[in-house]
Amino acid sequence: MRAKITYFITAAVLAVYFVLAGGRGLALIRIGTPLTVVFGVMVLILPVIGIWFLWKNTQFVKKAHRLSSELEAEGGLPVDELERDRYGRILRDSADEVFARRKAETEDAPGDWRTWFRLAVAYHDARDTPRARKAMQRAIALYDKKPVRAA
Structure with a gap:
C-alpha cells in the first residue's frame, strides 16, 4: 500500500510539473523571437518525454499487478523466506540463496x-532493480503470449 501511495504522489507531482513547464514553454513561444521560440520548444519537449515515461511506467505496473493477482489466485506467489537483520534489512546470503533457486527454476x-x-x-x-525490471518485462511478454483457454 505504501508503494501505491508513493507512486500516486510522485505521479501527481510530475503532472503539476508538466503543466507548469508546459505553460512556461508556451509563454516563451508567444514572445516570438527566434531564441525564445527555440527555448520554448525545448521546454515543451521535457513534459512530452515525462508524460510518455509516466504512461509506460503506469502500464508496466498495471501489467505486473495483473500477473501478481493471477499468481496469487493460483497460490504461486513466492513466500518471503528471507532472513533479515535486526533492522529488517534482507541479509545478502539469504537473498543469494533464494535467487539461486529462482534462477534454476527459471x-x-x-x-x-x-x-x-x-x-x-x-x-x-537482491537489490538488482534493472534485472528485476527486465525479468518482469519477460514475464509480462510470456503472459501476453499465453494461449487463451476456451470457456
Whole structure:
C-alpha cells in the first residue's frame, strides 16, 4: 500500500510539473523571437518525454499487478523466506540463496511466465532493480503470449 501511495504522489507531482513547464514553454513561444521560440520548444519537449515515461511506467505496473493477482489466485506467489537483520534489512546470503533457486527454476522452465515473475522478485530482493525490471518485462511478454483457454 505504501508503494501505491508513493507512486500516486510522485505521479501527481510530475503532472503539476508538466503543466507548469508546459505553460512556461508556451509563454516563451508567444514572445516570438527566434531564441525564445527555440527555448520554448525545448521546454515543451521535457513534459512530452515525462508524460510518455509516466504512461509506460503506469502500464508496466498495471501489467505486473495483473500477473501478481493471477499468481496469487493460483497460490504461486513466492513466500518471503528471507532472513533479515535486526533492522529488517534482507541479509545478502539469504537473498543469494533464494535467487539461486529462482534462477534454476527459471532455467528449467524458461517459457513459463510464473518462473520469470518469481525471478523478478528474487532480483528485487537482491537489490538488482534493472534485472528485476527486465525479468518482469519477460514475464509480462510470456503472459501476453499465453494461449487463451476456451470457456
